[in-house]
Amino acid sequence: MEKLKERMDAFSDAVIAIIITIMVLELPIPKHDLFSEYMQFGKAVGIFFISFCFVANIWYQHSMLFNDAKTMNDHIFIREFIFLAFLSLMPIFTKIITYDTNRTTVLAYGILNIIVNGLFVRLSYAVIKQKYTDQQDIKRIFHKVYGNHNNFLGYASITILVLAYFFPKAMVVVYLAMPVISFVTTRHDYTDLQDVAQLPKNEKEQFLETSGSSLRELRLMQREIMRKYRGKGRNNPEMQAELTALFQSHPELKNKRGRRF
Numbered sequence: 001m002e003k004l005k006e007r008m009d010a011f012s013d014a015v016i017a018i019i020i021t022i023m024v025l026e027l028p029i030p031k032h033d034l035f036s037e038y039m040q041f042g043k044a045v046g047i048f049f050i051s052f053c054f055v056a057n058i059w060y061q062h063s064m065l066f067n068d069a070k071t072m073n074d075h076i077f078i079r080e081f082i083f084l085a086f087l088s089l090m091p092i093f094t095k096i097i098t099y100d101t102n103r104t105t106v107l108a109y110g111i112l113n114i115i116v117n118g119l120f121v122r123l124s125y126a127v128i129k130q131k132y133t134d135q136q137d138i139k140r141i142f143h144k145v146y147g148n149h150n151n152f153l154g155y156a157s158i159t160i161l162v163l164a165y166f167f168p169k170a171m172v173v174v175y176l177a178m179p180v181i182s183f184v185t186t187r188h189d190y191t192d193l194q195d196v197a198q199l200p201k202n203e204k205e206q207f208l209e210t211s212g213s214s215l216r217e218l219r220l221m222q223r224e225i226m227r228k229y230r231g232k233g234r235n236n237p238e239m240q241a242e243l244t245a246l247f248q249s250h251p252e253l254k255n256k257r258g259r260r261f
Contacts, residue, residue, distance in 0.1 A: 005072045008080060012066075015084050016059045022091040023051050028098070044098045047172065051094040053179035054113065058087065058120060061186065065127050076126050083119040086112065097172065106168035110161040113175070117157065117182075121150055128193065137204060138197060144208055145193045149185045156181070191226065192219055198240070221246055 027044045030037040072080075093112050097105045125142055157178070164171035196207050210218060222243065229239040 005066075005069065008072060008077065009066055012062065012080065012084060013059075015088065016055060016062075019088060019090055020052060020055055023048055023055075023094050026091060026095045026098070043101075046176075047094060047098045047101075050172070050176045050179075051090055053176065055087070055090060057179040057183045058116065060183065061120070061124075065124055069127055069131065071130075072127075073130055076123070076130065079119070079123045079126050083116070083123050086116050086119060090116075101169055101172060103165060103168045106164045106171055107161065110157070110164050110171070110175070113178070114154075114157050114161070117153065121146070140208055141193055141196050141204070145189050145196065146186075149189060152185065153178075153182055192222065200244070218246070 027048060028037075028040060030041050089112055093105075093109050097109050124146070125139075128142060129138060131138075160171055160174055160178070163174075196204060207218070225239060225242045225246065228242075229236050
């Protein structure tokens with residue numbers, strides 16, 4: 001299945017590249033020297049950038065997700081194809097919203113965004129799940145690391161969708177910010193999950209019991225240690241020793257350990 005996984009990687013990259021290319025080709029080129037046509041072209045370029053940022057963010061997260069996967073099972077293939085099928089609808093929905101930005105078209109575009117993001121979350125969990133033998137632990141870690149960000153982005157998407165019913169043209173602009181927010185909030189999630197999955201059992205449990213504010217602080221400290229040892233491998237003993245020391249010295253985790261023992 002390793003060769004099939006490599007071919008799937010190439011296929012997915014090709015599909016995403018074609019999606020972006022089609023969106024560019026669908027831009028309405030001004031045919032006359034008229035201000036109205038230039039305005040329509042400018043609007044189309046703006047909407048293209050919204051869709052481009054969305055697809056580019058998906059590609060980045062997709063690449064990070066599959067980078068460490070050695071093989072793929074049938075379950076992942078099915079989820080991947082369904083995900084790509086809905087992502088492939090992006091050019092036509094972009095074209096529709098370009099030519100007629102109204103309540104219906106903006107709502108349809110927003111619903112497609114939610115569906116694609118939801119399918120990608122399910123795909124992400126399937127890929128991560130097959131990499132680890134302790135299924136119960138990885139499920140809990142996945143929800144702990146990804147949960148807050150996915151919930152925030154999900155609620156934000158639904159809120160924007162509701163507002164799009166009343167202010168469709170204004171919400172088109174807001175959709176430009178969503179991929180940027182998604183990239184900023186989730187770009188470290190996969191590496192954080194890998195680090196936590198490699199911790200000893202006791203420290204995993206401590207991580208899973210950490211509250212939201214302390215968890216954010218802990219993850220920032222983790223990333224500082226990771227940057228320090230960048231390029232030396234994820235299993236570097238010095239890095240793992242510093243991560244262990246971090247958990248042992250963190251105030252909230254220290255208190256939990258004290259209560260437990």
